[in-house]
Amino acid sequence: MEPTKLQSEGGLNVTLTIRLLMHGKEVGSIIGKKGETVKKMREESGARINISEGNCPERIVTITGPTDTIFKAFAMIAYKFEEDIINSMSNSPATSKPPVTLRLVVPASQCGSLIGKGGSKIKEMRESTGAQVQVAGDMLPNSTERAVTISGTPEAIIQCVKQICVVMLESPPKGATIPYRPKPASTPVIFSGGQAYTIQGQYAIPHPDQLTKLHQLAMQQTPFTPLGQTTPAFPGLDASPPASTHELSIPNDLIGCIIGRQGTKINEIRQMSGAQIKIANAMEGSSERQITITGTPANISLAQYLINARFRDVAAMWNDPASMTAS
Template sequence: MDSGVIEGGLNVTLTIRLLMHGKEVGSIIGKKGESVKKMREESGARINISEGNCPERIITLAGPTTAIFKAFSMIIEKLEEDISSSMTNSTATSKPPVTLRIVVPASQCGSLIGKGGCKIKEIRESTGAQVQVAGDMLPNSTERAITIAGTPQSIIECVKQICVVMLEVSSPPKGVTIPYRPKPSGSPVIFAGGQLTKLHQLAMQQSPFPMGPNNPGFQGTRDLTIQSFCRNKVQRGMDASAQTSSHEMTIPNDLIGCIIGRQGSKINEIRQMSGAQIKIANPVEGSADRQVTITGSAASISLAEYLINFLVLIGGAGF
């Protein structure tokens, strides 16, 4: 598809999330914010830069497609200028390519790669850019990074074609997208390297947690901290907890392994901790999701659902 379709789509609101190192972000911001202010004014795009003293920062570009790609082009030009400036006193004989990363929902990466890698190969050949889709999701998210390297024009053309794929009706994001949020350097990660048992002990100190994907609080914060556990504490009677019922969840295929674990170790541990029966439906041809049915008391269902959501949130890491 011609990338001009995107540029001409003035009624399409587009969002591009860039993952950059702190030094690169400082250059984009400029002295007293002058550079990013100029980009906002000249492009008409909304440009938001994540806060925090982090090694990495997220730059979010949002707005009509024409505004987005104007702002994106200005960012690429700035990165190109920085590379040229760094070459002034360098002994290198060739200038390195401009390199950046964009983040996209992991559930859309299959459409971007294509069957047998045909789509990503087509994008590489038509744009001249080097494109690499990360195999693993970014920490505590359901997003992956796509690294693009090349000349400014090849990168711009490459991102346009990626956006065409992302906007196609046949490849919308599946399930809840948990955005990547860079952590400050040296900051502790809740439960990093811990055992699921520790999470269970903490959960049992509270009442059941209705933390499913349809819960507005889950979608609004998605940051699971001890403080949020306490705020979500719910008092329930023993009679209500004793009643047996069923609850269904939908988990994207590419995340189901996070809750199953090696040889079913994680799902079995969740069953033992929660006391709930958990059944994962077989894959359905043509479906990108798997159905998970949880049966038990209200308390056991809530705990099982919470533990499943937590494992999906962290991508199964650390256990």
Template sequence: MFQSGARINISDGNSPERIVTVTGPTESIFMAFALMTRKLEEDMLGTLSGGALVNKPPVTLRLVVPASQCGSLIGKSGNKIKELRETTGATVQVAGDLLPNSTERAVTISGAPDAIVQCMRQICIVMLESPPKGATIPYRPKTTPSAPVIFAGGQAYTIQGNYAIPNPDLTKLHQLAMQHTPYTPMNQAASGFNTGADASNQISTHEISIPNDLIGSIIGKQGSKINEIRQMSGAQIKIGGPTEGSTDRQVTITGSPANISLAQYLINARLTSEVSGMASM
């Protein structure tokens, strides 16, 4: 990769996925991606059985892009992503869901190496014209199974055995949530918990309404999304059943102010992701 002049950084290898970060001048980045895609194609062909190939299989790259920039890649009514596909010949897909523990989404590009490089060039242009909005929580592949999360003193910790390990990514997400999703306690006494401790440790209950047609995006397949939100926020979350004559479902969130604010932030992120995906269809 020294031929490109770009700086290449590869994340730790103790997980199923690794993140390759490419930085430098625009042309250096394009050259680096050209070298990478051709190397990937060579390795892929080398693993196939012997004999002449009539058609080369496509190379696939998965980009990690801030969710706030994905709307620009999709374009109004999907016009921009359609243009990317038609002008470059590459297949482009923008994931509707946020990557775990982050505010980023996956953009998958598949095709011949030249098509991928041309597509990358167009995507870079769009991203330079539409910088990310707000703070970005970067995606980092998991290296260990999900662990319980607690919040104390404004910091997030994951529980591993008998130890509480500081988690800077969740701490940053928690701080962002506290800034952008303030909540109003609805029933302090409802929990039956009051030790006279600091307000940040008191248990409260908060309710929000979510349209019936969007509740599925919060629940996820077999409850995967709501369980992820519970795990990350540390809050208890209950989704009420449908009510006759109502187009909304009630969601009850119970926990400390930090837990509730983080749960609200994650729910809002899921809803924003779902609405953006629907708008691009």
């Protein structure tokens, strides 16, 4: 079969969608002040550029259009990233310019064609474009897609993307593709007055997580004392605040995740917080277990924080059963 030729002038009038995985900082650079940069990219390239919503450390940028518009959009993104690198270098002592790096998200069923027999295709791409190309060995979480990382000069990246588009057009994905959706940032969850909060920067903001109910149930009697604020006037000056005791109830079916295998998790929390933590025996007819935490207000605060963090980790595993074995 004769390979498809793509010319940048005119190009093939084939509509294609390419997905990119970007960090928040990169997305900010593409959007620009008041969305001006992405608006300019859309207008000048003619491609549709969509950016996934959500408070995630990673975002998906989808570029759709005839192949020639996609190449123009890629060129603009690659040159913008190069500009960002040059600007960041003006404040640093580094002399060698790091390469521009883009991460494509490609259905796993197409990755074999990108790699080629015995790695022949990917080797040919590297040699003919001068770009570094790597296909991730594992699929991205909860998806049937893999990350393909391209790095090099903007010119090398553009040539490489053209070759990848040819392969993707010649070898369409097989079967259904489960697209990768980045997860929201897993920020610590803290409880106060029965409400869950996440910490962003220096602020605690109400946390609308669907697991709040689970946390509230477990933490309903847990007011949170911010670390270091045990003495309002001069935190930290009072060398030995009096020991106090705090009690909370945790449902029986959740106590295991706090104790951990052979008590590993609870011992970890004891060591890290410096608090004494006692778990009462199960009472007949009761669906809850009493936990008593004793120590300075800061110790107690840290113990509660670590217990919350443990619930967060377990909740995340419930959402992602594949990671269950890791805990």
